[in-house]
Amino acid sequence: MIREVIVTTRAPDGRIHIAPMGVHEAGGLKMLAPFRPSTTLDNALATRCAVVNYCDDVRVFAGCLTGRRDWPTLPAQQVAGVRLAGALAHTELVLQRVEEDAQRPRLLCRVVHEANHAPFRGFNRAQAAVIEAAILASRLHLLPADKIDAELRYLTIAMDKTAGPVEREAWDWLMARISQHRSGKAAADA
Numbered sequence: 001m002i003r004e005v006i007v008t009t010r011a012p013d014g015r016i017h018i019a020p021m022g023v024h025e026a027g028g029l030k031m032l033a034p035f036r037p038s039t040t041l042d043n044a045l046a047t048r049c050a051v052v053n054y055c056d057d058v059r060v061f062a063g064c065l066t067g068r069r070d071w072p073t074l075p076a077q078q079v080a081g082v083r084l085a086g087a088l089a090h091t092e093l094v095l096q097r098v099e100e101d102a103q104r105p106r107l108l109c110r111v112v113h114e115a116n117h118a119p120f121r122g123f124n125r126a127q128a129a130v131i132e133a134a135i136l137a138s139r140l141h142l143l144p145a146d147k148i149d150a151e152l153r154y155l156t157i158a159m160d161k162t163a164g165p166v167e168r169e170a171w172d173w174l175m176a177r178i179s180q181h182r183s184g185k186a187a188a189d190a
């Protein structure tokens with residue numbers, strides 16, 4: 001089981017870092033698996049803690065991939081970190097052990113605090129579509145253009161039928177990022 005969340009960490013100098021990431025359930029522990037290189041990885045190893053934010057504002061996911069990482073935060077309760085002010089709920093983690101890997105180490109973490117802040121209001125297909133598009137946008141260098149186009153065509157159906165203004169804004173940021181990547185690539189190929 002993997003949940004797509006926003007992970008907040010702090011550098012030893014206090015700088016806040018916000019990144020979308022999958023959190024795995026692993027035998028009573030939470031597991032994060034950042035690909036190297038990763039600021040989240042560096043921060044979690046340095047401070048031995050991280051915060052998982054359950055967030056239905058999909059602009060945070062799209063924003064982090066499009067240079068908009070400055071989202072409001074509040075202090076965490078039990079670790080020296082922060083949570084997203086807009087999170088529906090959050091979980092504070094202490095790093096228990098690391099399974100080393102050259103590409104993708106696994107950070108196994110113990111839950112030390114959890115809190116709810118706002119109600120879950122149900123599934124929205126456009127939110128899921130933005131998360132899928134954000135994953136595509138994070139893999140532009142790996143995926144063929146026709147696969148990306150086919151997936152975006154399908155995701156557009158959910159956007160057209162069910163998006164509100166927040167989802168539309170997040171989607172537009174991602175589409176601009178994908179176009180920008182393509183025009184940069186076309187210029188480099190010319």
Ligand SMILES: Cc1cc2nc3c(=O)[nH]c(=O)nc-3n(C[C@H](O)[C@H](O)[C@H](O)COP(=O)(O)O)c2cc1C
Nearest residue numbers: 004019020021022033034035038039040134135138
């Ligand atoms: C929904 C979603 C899930 C992601 N999950 C992961 C993950 O589990 N591990 C990872 O390394 N990157 C993941 N990414 C990509 C990272 O958010 C992105 O590469 C980010 O910049 C991580 O690097 P950082 O810690 O240096 O910010 C995910 C992106 C999205 C949109």
